Amino acid sequence: MGAPPNPRLVNTWPKEEAFMNELNIDIGRTALVQIDLQNFNVQRELAPHPAERVVGNCVLLAGEMRNRGGMVIFVRVQLDELLMPVADNPMFKPGTPTPPPEASYMAEEAQVQASDHVVTKRQWGAFYATELDQLLRRRGIKTIIMAGIATNYGVESTARAAFDRGYELIFAEDAMSSGNADAHKNCCENVFRNMGRVRSTRELIDALQAGTGDA
Numbered sequence: 001m002g003a004p005p006n007p008r009l010v011n012t013w014p015k016e017e018a019f020m021n022e023l024n025i026d027i028g029r030t031a032l033v034q035i036d037l038q039n040f041n042v043q044r045e046l047a048p049h050p051a052e053r054v055v056g057n058c059v060l061l062a063g064e065m066r067n068r069g070g071m072v073i074f075v076r077v078q079l080d081e082l083l084m085p086v087a088d089n090p091m092f093k094p095g096t097p098t099p100p101p102e103a104s105y106m107a108e109e110a111q112v113q114a115s116d117h118v119v120t121k122r123q124w125g126a127f128y129a130t131e132l133d134q135l136l137r138r139r140g141i142k143t144i145i146m147a148g149i150a151t152n153y154g155v156e157s158t159a160r161a162a163f164d165r166g167y168e169l170i171f172a173e174d175a176m177s178s179g180n181a182d183a184h185k186n187c188c189e190n191v192f193r194n195m196g197r198v199r200s201t202r203e204l205i206d207a208l209q210a211g212t213g214d215a
Contacts, residue, residue, distance in 0.1 A: 023207035031071035031141045034058050035148025035155050037110040038076045040103035047181035055109045057175035057201040058147050064208045072116045075126040079104045083123040125157035143168040147175035152183040169196030
């Protein structure tokens with residue numbers, strides 16, 4: 001006999017109303033997952049949205065979630081342990097000095113609070129070999145709002161793993177950015193829209209404020 005069906009993946013073909021543009025967010029079953037808002041990333045030149053705007057929008061989203069008892073998760077990468085197999089165009093060129101410890105610390109501007117969860121990863125994606133999936137499932141999370149740096153690395157890798165696990169995804173387009181504007185645009189227009197919904201921070205805050213009660 002085969003393995004029993006995964007209850008999260010049974011009868012999941014979306015109904016017609018699921019394709020509507022209006023966001024109806026159940027705050028109690030939604031988590032904000034912010035990728036790599038750490039010193040190393042917020043000091044980089046990003047496009048199309050500068051780091052200051054990305055972090056500022058993440059702060060706004062996190063504040064709205066906390067005000068309603070929602071789940072806020074920060075993910076950081078331990079840079080001196082980052083997985084780096086041999087590649088034609090590696091993120092760090094051979095001979096690049098190991099980043100100092102403070103490069104892996106959460107940026108002060110991100111305004112991490114005591115009630116937030118901080119997950120440490122050692123690769124691009126935030127699910128493999130971390131407690132992220134367990135944290136989400138224990139809270140009964142159904143929907144993940146994705147934000148952070150960089151769009152086409154940590155955000156995309158985490159989103160793909162979340163999609164494979166059956167989570168619904170919402171992408172805060174102006175609360176993420178990349179080192180390359182075209183890479184960000186390609187993710188938001190040609191990848192993320194196939195996995196979930198892409199919205200602005202303003203649209204997400206409006207939906208959170210109109211959401212179904214507190215968590």
